[in-house]
Amino acid sequence: MSAHQDHRIPQDTPRSLLIGGAEQAGSAGTFEVFNPATGEAITSIAEAGTEQGIAALDAAVDAQESWQSTAPRERAELLRAAFDEVQRRSDDFARLMTLEMGKPLAESRAEIAYGSEFLRWFSEQAVRVTGRYAPTPEGSLRQLITKRPVGPCLLITPWNFPLAMATRKIAPALAAGCTVVIRPASSTPLCTLLFGKVLADAGLPAGVVNVITGRDHAVTDAVLADPRLRKLSFTGSSPVGQKLGAAAARHSLRTSMELGGNAAFVVFGDADLDAALEGAKLAKMRNMGQACISANRFVVHESLAEEFTSRFSEWMSSLTVGDGMDAGTTVGPLISTSARDDIAALVDRAVAAGAHLECGGRVPEGAGSFYAPTVLSAVAPDAEIMTTEIFGPVAPICTFSTEQEALQIANSVPVGLAGYVFTQDFDRIQRFAARMETGMLGANTGLFSNAAAPFGGVKESGLGREGSFEGIEEYLDTIYVALPDPWR
Structure with a gap:
């Protein structure tokens, strides 16, 4: 078999869940990932059970305070280190992407270049989150406006851009100081699993990013039902997005969704x-x-x-x-x-x-x-x-x-x-x-x-924007502190 027809995945591609910095077998067993060009199974990976979805959220909640207290420069340098590592491993990511998703290698390489830019862009935005201090119009108060991370996030990504959809969501979340549970599409989970390893190798603390894989929607439902979750970001079809949005409304989650187009x-x-x-x-x-x-x-x-x-x-x-x-x-x-x-x-x-x-x-x-x-x-x-x-x-x-x-x-x-x-x-x-x-x-x-442009739609194509300066705002709450005017 010639090298360009070799259908083996990179040797160190994880097949396990990543929860709290540790790899775990799936409590619901395993499922197969298929190559759409051949119809043959590439490998088997862990299938998370509902309790592991909650364990991933536990880990994100436990890591939240420490991560949001981490200096913005340190968060920025971790993202930049991840960018460098994705660039170094671009051939591995491209090969994995073509095998699990099907696009030609040249397009996979283009996606690696595009997707990694979100890591570089948001590494630069992590140190630029600002507020303001100003008097009210009548001069009776001073307004102190600050930003703080929304908290633990659930990120659900589609199959069509296996790396770029992960980086476009994870990078701004980490830059803002949020922890993450990410669930990639069951058709194409391998790039996200390898990216989780890249983040860990770059020095990301345990529990900041947790990766759960599987096919059972009950796992997602359980995480969404937990009041400790504070944000949902989803990319996918409009009907699925509308169902997830209804579930997110139970706890008034911050929600950003990039849905269908035409x-x-x-x-x-x-x-x-x-x-x-x-x-x-x-x-x-x-x-x-x-x-x-x-x-x-x-x-x-x-x-x-x-x-x-x-x-x-x-x-x-x-x-x-x-x-x-x-x-x-x-x-x-x-x-x-x-x-x-x-x-x-x-x-x-x-x-x-x-x-x-x-x-x-x-x-x-x-x-x-x-x-x-x-x-x-x-x-x-x-x-x-x-x-x-x-x-x-x-x-x-x-x-x-x-x-x-x-x-x-x-x-x-x-x-x-x-x-x-x-x-x-x-x-x-x-x-x-x-x-x-x-x-x-x-x-x-x-x-x-x-990466520097705001991505998103209107009407039934979703809520919020990804990328650009707007992308990090989706992961920040605005806090207003009223202070007496010191000159009155």
């Missing part, structure tokens, strides 16, 4: 078509379309639609579908055969409803959860495939004639995470920024995620 990719008649196509490639096919900010609906001006469709279909047809460990692969598998089958059925229904299949639309033969990159044209703006988050390598295209029509199509769904607009009219960009119902807008770019 991004419109709008191309106006005056757009630079080459730039729009390059943006479309990035916005659609990053992670095989399995990203919450993936371009889900292509809304193209009628004057450019034919050429855009032809050229985009030609490029999609040229992509190489295969095992992410193979050097020539540009499109890996979907996360599971059930996800693939759902997408295949969605495409079949779209074609039956009148959409034109430009390319793809088929399940390749052989093992693995692969689906051919697909372009559909002549799609109605209100078709099922336009109003459903596809989460795969499928690009439906509809047309429009006026700016108002394009905006109406873009805003016609209940979610509002991200959108894209390509035009050379700067005033039009400003109008879309003001009126497009999304938390993020890519203007003449198909890639905008950055």
